[in-house]
Amino acid sequence: MQNVAALPWLPDAPEDFRSQVKGMTNGDTARHLATHALNLTQLGQLARQMHRLDSLAPLHPFNLALLSSNTVDFLLPPLVASGARHGLALNVFGAPFGQVMQQALDPESELRSFNADAVLLYLDWRFFTLPSAMGDQAAMQEAVENAIQQTCVLRRALREAGAMVIASTISPPPLPLFGHLDARIAGTGLAFAQAYNAALIESLNGTPDVLLDVATLSATIGLATWHDAPQWHLAKIPFSMDCAPLFADHVSRLVACMRGKARKCLVLDLDNTVWGGVVGDDGVEGIKVGNGSAVGEAHLELQRTALALRERGIVLAVSSKNNDEVARKPFREHPDMLLREEHIAVFQANWQDKATNLVAIAKTLNIGVDALVFVDDNPAERALVRQALPHVAVPELPGDPALFPQHLMHAGYFEALAFSEEDRQRADQYQSNGIRAALERSAxxxxxxxxxxxxxxxxxxxxxxxxxxxxxxxxxxxxxxxxxxxxxxxxxxxxxxxxxxxxxxxxxxxxxxxxxxxxxxxxxxxxxxxxxxxxxxxxxxxxxxxxxxxxxxxxxxxxxxxxxxxxxxxxxxxxxxxxxxxxxxxxxxxxxxxxxxxxxxxxxxxxxxxxxxxxxxxxxxxxxxxx
Amino acid sequence: MSDSIYAALNQIFRDVLDNDEINLSPDTTAADVRGWDSLAHINLILAIEQHFKVRFATTEIGGLSNVDELVSLIQAQV
Structure with missing residues (x-):
């Protein structure tokens, strides 16, 4: 896909972004302005103006502290601005450079006095004592155990101080040593990072601590882009500042999750989104879906993505400008369709505008419109919904349907802090509710x-x-x-x-x-x-x-x-x-x-x-x- | 050439430091501009690199003493 670090699922910032920022008056306008693909400069402008406002209502106030072995000052404005994108008024504190242990353990420290709701613990491999000998399994195990113990001491101290802890995995170092052999040799940077991450993830079980998976984030961006040697040497900046907008968005997603702001329902357009072509014009035989054509397979991949989301408890709905009978036909008759009627909790195919339909879907499911994500290939429909219902998440989509799933999934609308039995069964429960509604009338x-x-x-x-x-x-x-x-x-x-x-x-x-x-x-x-x-x-x-x-x-x-x-x-x-x-x-x-x-x-x-x-x-x- | 670089540079400084009163001259130094601290310096360098599609070397960034030298660095690459 396009550069993930540029947040391609968000619309481009307006030409007069800076003057709009100057004119903003409350949290809602801040949130609207934040919901664009902003670069570092723009994030800085927005954060500065947010500081100037007396009230950021209705954004949700949240005290977030950063505790890191590196320089994190550059992350503070991007975090404040990205927080607004997720409905948060973040008050961010960056603990002074090079004082990780002191700040966490000393009850009189600036960090402890800050009264954080959550602390992001960002450590990288440079913080830890690496294995003392190369190729020595015991030495590596000892180094990993020491590192994990150090992390756990920090986490416990922060928890006891009353904060939620966000612990991060570490990104592999930028340079290979042997090359392809690195993963197999105890003591290389890569082997250490992988062993540390596995042990860290294991140690989270049974604690309320939250994971920020920096290893996967940096791999998604690409390690060669993530690491930036000049920035490290100039200012001890732990990863390329080009990645800061995406990093800040990821942290904000987790914080929003802690505040219960996760999305619950995926609403799909049909023509040229779920399948290629227009079923009303092309007929069931004429639409492109399924194997045999690249376009058909691309649309099928979006269906696969939707079904995977449904498996983990996201409710699926349809909003399409079509006659109901025509729109349902591919679900019933097309042999290659993966999505079937029984997967769709609410099916809205009519000629009303999409905003009205989205409100009806939310009402039927008893959730707020701010729990909806709306996927539509048509830029005009997207713009209309963004305008009428600013709290519905509407990802930008490129012209190529093969990229739809990536835009949807990299946007991180469906972040979660846990996966429970209730989540597993939710999609079916909503299905049963449909039956109940019918029963209610007949009793x-x-x-x-x-x-x-x-x-x-x-x-x-x-x-x-x-x-x-x-x-x-x-x-x-x-x-x-x-x-x-x-x-x-x-x-x-x-x-x-x-x-x-x-x-x-x-x-x-x-x-x-x-x-x-x-x-x-x-x-x-x-x-x-x-x-x-x-x-x-x-x-x-x-x-x-x-x-x-x-x-x-x-x-x-x-x-x-x-x-x-x-x-x-x-x-x-x-x-x-x-x-x-x-x-x-x-x-x-x-x-x-x-x-x-x-x-x-x-x-x-x-x-x-x-x-x-x-x-x-x-x-x-x-x-x-x-x- | 140098005039258009100055104009673009001036706008970048105004945007990054969020201050429309900035008017750069060749002998402007960091001490003359409110908010041009070490963190802002990195932000400025990044914005300049992005705008002019250039990349500065570590040796170059550390040694800058005024705007004139910055402009020379840009001119050498564009």
Whole structure:
């Protein structure tokens, strides 16, 4: 493809970029301007102007520290500007050169006082003591163990200081020693880097630390481009500054992920995107897809990419200007199509504009438009969607369909911090939801429909197994989320042993399958009352009486522990209007409201009557005497 | 030739340092321009290399004392 380091999936910056930057007034304009393929100079201009603004709302504030054995000053402005591209108002601190250990370990250091939400630990091979002898396996193993131990000490110190840690693999050194033999000889730079990286990745298991895979990033760009000897000698800059825009974008992706900003759904155009040609004109026989022609194979490769994304939990949808029957025909009849109707959760083929269709797709799936990625070969459609729905990600595509998958995948829209059983099953769950929607209409009344689902709800307190999914829900749920409080995985780990907290993870199965963990609750003890700190639920299970069952469980646990009153709070976030009346609907009494729209509610434990539920309840307080 | 290099160079300095009051002359030095520190110097060199499609040697970048020498370096390569 074209030079990845130039961010080719982003549109070119406008001619008058610098004057637009001067005129920007808030975080939204900063985000819009950041969503172009910017070079270092432009990133610097944008970052400088962002510093001048009093408020970067609605961008999400985040303190990011860089701890490196090299000079990292040059990365600070690109990080601030790239952060805006991912919805973040990054406050970036670069720890002073050459003080890695001191800055991490000394509680009085500038780094520790910075109060970082996350620390990027960027070390390269020059930082570590390399093996003492060439061709000596034991010497290399010792060097790798020492290096990993050093990294782990740093990571633990940073974690204990309350920060998320982003650890990086190391890029192989720029020069070969033997050549092709390097990978086989213990003690070469290449062998050391590979062994260190494997050990580092292994050491991440069981920790909340996040991986920045610099080894793969530098290989993607090409080591000969990544390393720049003059820049290293001039200023101890660890990799070519030409790669800084891409590097900063990658770091921002991970931080955005930590803040739950990952995309969830890929929306595909059909004509000249999923297949070559126009099915309405060329017919099913005339479109180019599948083996036998280069163009047909190129389009098939995009289908393969979409299916691979679906396997890992990304939902697929279609938006096409076509008659519905015509658009579905290739999915049903063309023998070479890999994508089939059952893979597509929402199929929108009509003559409405694409922005309207994208809004409808988001609504059907119960996700925000900011969770969508829209792939369309037509520049006019892309421009229209970017204009109407600036939060939808719309990659630029080149004329050659063979390059579509690379533009889509190198853009990194679907970064993730973990891969869970829920992710694996998600695509099928959305499929089942389609069936449910149809069922809902045919059932004569809601209670009998709900009973027909054969739901089993399962309650348990936070535990180590549930922890990654709990973190994922806390950081991703926007709509059914009463307070939108975000907690890191480290926060959640510490909650498990906090006796002043009552925590709940809620799972739900039904006759269509396992929905996995779908709700999380945290109550804080204050004197003899409970404050509901967090209450969120996946929108997949809306209108199923799940929230009523959860309330029953909260109140039953409260009664058992002698709690007098349970207090709830609705804090408007701009995205959670769905639950504005949540507490009123559950029978809480109003207990005050604030100017920002926050409302407070209370329920007396002694007066509470449990409900009759259309589901089987497992693991509840009432049937477990130990809780 | 040298005039057009000066014009382009002036714009690069204004863009990179984000300061429209910069007016370079042959004897301008880093001390005369606010923000022209060691990091900005690398940023400037990169932007200049990109614009003129040239590549400076490590020996050349370190030894620059004023704008006139920078222009001579560019002229030698374009």
């Amino acid at each position: 004569t009344d809601l209670p009998s429909y709900l009973r027909s689902l054969q739901m089993v709800i399962d309650f348990s307190p936070f535990d180590a197994i549930g922890q990654p999914r709990i973190a994922q829900l806390i950081n991703k749920s926007n709509q059914f989320n009463l307070t939108t409080r975000r907690y890191t995985e480290a926060d959640i780990a510490s909650m498990r042993d906090d006796s002043t907290l009552f925590t709940l993870q809620v799972r739900l199965t039904d006759r269509f399958g396992d929905n996995g963990m779908i709700s999380v609750v945290i109550c804080r003890l204050r004197e003899r009352d409970w404050m509901i700190d967090t209450w969120l639920m996946s929108c997949r299970v809306l209108k199923r009486n799940v929230e009523v069952a959860v309330l029953d469980e909260i109140m039953s646990a409260a009664r058992k522990r002698g709690v007098c009153t349970v207090w709830g709070r609705f804090v408007p976030s701009g995205k959670n209007d769905l639950v504005r009346e949540h507490y009123a609907e559950l029978g809480f009494a109003p207990a005050g409201s604030a100017d920002d729209g926050t409302t407070t509610w209370q329920m007396t434990v002694a007066d509470y009557q449990p409900h009759e539920l259309p589901m089987v309840v497992k693991g509840a307080t009432c049937d477990d005497p130990s809780r």
